Structure formats: structure tokens, C-alpha cells
Amino acid sequence: MNPVKQEGRTATEEAVRMSRETLTITDNRTGKTCEIPIKDGTIRAMDLRQIKKDAKDFGMMSYDPSFNNTALCHSKITYIDGDAGILRYRGYPIEELAEKSTYLETAYLILYGELPNAKQLEHWSYDITHHTFIHESIKKFLDGFHYDAHPMGMMISTIAALSTFYPEAKDIFNEESRRKQTYRLIGKMPTLAAFAYRHTLGMPFAYPDNELSYTGNFLNMLFKTTELKYRPNPTLERALDILFILHADHEQNCSANAMRCVGSSHVDPFSATAAATAALYGPLHGGANEEVLRMLMEIRSVGRVPEFIKKVKAGEGKLMGFGHRIYKNYDPRARIIKHIADQVFEIMGKNPLLEIALECERIALEDDYFVTRRLYPNVDFYTGLIYQSMGFPMTMFPVLFAIPRTSGWIAQWEEMLLDPEQKIARPRQVYLGADQRAYVPMELRK
Ligand code: CMC
Numbered sequence: 004m005n006p007v008k009q010e011g012r013t014a015t016e017e018a019v020r021m022s023r024e025t026l027t028i029t030d031n032r033t034g035k036t037c038e039i040p041i042k043d044g045t046i047r048a049m050d051l052r053q054i055k056k057d058a059k060d061f062g063m064m065s066y067d068p069s070f071n072n073t074a075l076c077h078s079k080i081t082y083i084d085g086d087a088g089i090l091r092y093r094g095y096p097i098e099e100l101a102e103k104s105t106y107l108e109t110a111y112l113i114l115y116g117e118l119p120n121a122k123q124l125e126h127w128s129y130d131i132t133h134h135t136f137i138h139e140s141i142k143k144f145l146d147g148f149h150y151d152a153h154p155m156g157m158m159i160s161t162i163a164a165l166s167t168f169y170p171e172a173k174d175i176f177n178e179e180s181r182r183k184q185t186y187r188l189i190g191k192m193p194t195l196a197a198f199a200y201r202h203t204l205g206m207p208f209a210y211p212d213n214e215l216s217y218t219g220n221f222l223n224m225l226f227k228t229t230e231l232k233y234r235p236n237p238t239l240e241r242a243l244d245i246l247f248i249l250h251a252d253h254e255q256n257c258s259a260n261a262m263r264c265v266g267s268s269h270v271d272p273f274s275a276t277a278a279a280t281a282a283l284y285g286p287l288h289g290g291a292n293e294e295v296l297r298m299l300m301e302i303r304s305v306g307r308v309p310e311f312i313k314k315v316k317a318g319e320g321k322l323m324g325f326g327h328r329i330y331k332n333y334d335p336r337a338r339i340i341k342h343i344a345d346q347v348f349e350i351m352g353k354n355p356l357l358e359i360a361l362e363c364e365r366i367a368l369e370d371d372y373f374v375t376r377r378l379y380p381n382v383d384f385y386t387g388l389i390y391q392s393m394g395f396p397m398t399m400f401p402v403l404f405a406i407p408r409t410s411g412w413i414a415q416w417e418e419m420l421l422d423p424e425q426k427i428a429r430p431r432q433v434y435l436g437a438d439q440r441a442y443v444p445m446e447l448r449k
Pocket of ligand 1: 286289291315320323326328376378381383
């Protein structure tokens, strides 16, 4: 039996239409139909413009506050399947990278698409290590901050300030220049972070030690006191390195989006990274790890967890470190982090807040409110506990996120710059404000 003939098409025409990768839209206001191509499971928002009420009409747009269902770019860097809890950098599962790679290897992979061979890794590590020093004048900026200034505020300002020391960074379409700024950004982030930390303690700055690993040197700049040579604890050094791997990129999150958006104006990468760092500072993004600790301290004891969860369910605050825009399953990074926590606690002693965190997780994973909304622990739920046990103050937690995320930001920025389809980011709006009206003189205003 022939299928029913639709809208004047023959059955064959209909079959051809059905086999095509297209979307047919009928505008019920005008009765007109248009066919829009589907590619990679998406339609182009610009294709909607042809849908018009009449010739004067601007054309249809899609309305998508906070980009819930809008792909901003084509990307080859990071793959996430939020339902299945999968995260891969350039095709490699995060679990394998965390087990077998170092942060610097991972950063290379994220930036250049392939794992480095031994020679490439040697050069890469050398180049990063030889760009760790910062201009002495940066210390003067740091001196200007109050002793209790938040290190993220200091980071944002000093990263932006780097652009004034390297004006050639404006040459963003020069590959050599981009590579140099990449070394500088990845190399100097730990130094800026450590100097900001030492400023808050009123301690003299500890300079980079080229003989140490990326994370080993960072620990040296943070914690070195009177010893002639700082030797990081290898377990803590590796734990931090794995945490850096887990934080290196996460596709189009708020800060990556800030990096791309600000970078799309063709500003230098230091200014764009300062913007991305500012985006990361927020409690809904990289600031969440700090908020988790504050929350656990406020809960105070395991016995008070049910009462706290009740308040969250009543809309009085959030269970920080839970939920994710993309993951509707256990965040794969959170699983790895739980293992690292055990190793760190073995050396540093168990964090007394751990029991409260575990109880929050246990109750939440069984509670209808969290189950129906598919809210699971995210990367930030356990990192704060580890960082605290390692001796970091809470205000440093988002900084520990920003350092490794720099490689992801640069990769996202470069991908955006080299994509011929990308232009300056400039969303549309649906204007719902007043129509033109007569100006009201002061004496007539209410
Ligand atoms: N505690 C309690 N309720 C929550 C939570 C939470 N942590 N997260 C989401 N919900 C509720 C939310 O109120 C909403 O409920 P309803 O449907 O009744 O209005 C529902 O779950 C959906 O949440 P949403 O706010 O629409 O989800 P989103 O995709 O806009 O937000 C999020 C994602 C991460 C901002 C959010 O889950 C959140 O605020 N979590 C706490 C902060 C946090 O841990 N952030 C770190 C994210 S992972 C690392 C990173 O990206 O930086």
C-alpha cells in the first residue's frame, strides 16, 4: 500500500524527502514551508532567517538564554557524553590520561591534537619551564593588594597585566607568536598563583626551580621556606598533577566561552585569559570548590546533614559541588578524584569534613529531589577536601582550577581564531522594552 500522499508530494518524492538530512518547517502564520539542511545533528540558526511573516519581517531567530541548546562552534578538542559520564581529550579517555600521562603531556595533547613523542615532550617541558619567571614589576602590582585580597582577584589583574609586558602578543595570527604566548601563559600561571599566595602570607616570593616538575615547582614556589632545595612529596606532587589533568579542559563551559567570546574581538591572549579567569571565579563555576568547603564547615557535623539537605530542597541554597549543565550522571572526574583523596589522606591524615561530604552524597543520591533532577557530584565536590588536606587555604582552590585550565583556554582560543567561520561574538536579543516615547522633562517626572 502506498503511503498517504502529503502536501502535494508523491510517495516517491516523500521517500526521497524522508531520506534527506533536512528539516521541513511549516510556518503556521503564513502556511509556507521551507526545508533546512541538517548537518552533524544541527541546523544553522541563520537558515531560520528565511522564515518571515512578510517581506519586511527581519526573519526568525532562535531564543536560547544561557546557550542551553546552542552549539557555538565545531570543536575537535574535548568530547563529553553527559548522560554516559564520558570525558575525552582529543579522543583519549580521561581515566587513561589521569593514570598514564602527566599534566604537561596532556596540555600538549589538548593544544596540538596528539600526544607528544619523547623529543617533543622534552622540548615542550623545556619551553614551559623556561618561561616561568615573571617580570619583577609584577611584584609591585602584587604589593599593592591588601594582605587579605582574594588570590583570584590578584590572578585576574596580573594575567591582564602580562599583556602590557608582551605587546607582540597582539600578533595573534602569527603562529610563532601564539606559541610563545602559550609557553608564557602555561609557564607563568603557577608563578603568579604562588606569588599571590605568598603575598597573602606576607612571605618573600620563592622563585621557580627548573629542576622540578611543573607541579613540583609550583609546590616549591608555594611552600618553600628556609631549606636550600625544596623537595616535593612525590605522592602529593603526582596527586596535584592528576588534578591538573582532570581540570585541563571541559569544552564549552562558562570560562571557555568567555575566552572564545573575548578572544573573538582579536584582543591578545593575556587579556582573553584574564577574562576567562574572571568567569571561572564565580561560585557556579570554578569558585564552587571553595564554596563546597564553606558549606561543609557550615553543616559542621554528619548529624546535621539531613537538616541541611531539607533546606536545599526548600530552595534555601544549593548543595554545592552537585549538578552540572552537561553531566546528568556521575562526573567521571569526581570518581578519579575520590581515589586521589584516599592517597592524599593517607599521607596528610583524613580531612574531618570528609564524613560530612560522604553523608551529603549518600543522602543526595537516594533522595528524589536530586535523583529526578539528575544531580550528581561534580569535579568540585571532593577537590576542596584534597586541597585543604594538602595545606592550601580555601581562597586558593579556584586558582588551582585556573592554572591547568589555561591549556584548555588557549586551545579553545586558537581553534576559534583559526576557524574561518568564526567572527566577533555578537548574539542577538529579543527586545521587549518600551516602544519609542516622548521625552519626559524633569518637572513632569514622577
Ligand atoms: N543543589 C540543589 N539544587 C540544584 C543544584 C544543586 N547543586 N543544581 C541544580 N539544582 C536544581 C535547580 O534548582 C533546578 O531545579 P528546578 O528544576 O526545580 O528549578 C534543577 O536542579 C536544574 O538546575 P539548573 O540550575 O537549571 O541547572 P544548570 O545547568 O543551569 O546549572 C550548575 C548547572 C552547575 C550551575 C548547577 O547545578 C549548580 O549551581 N551547582 C552548584 C554549583 C557547582 O557545583 N558548580 C560547579 C560545576 S562543575 C565545575 C565547573 O564547571 O566549574
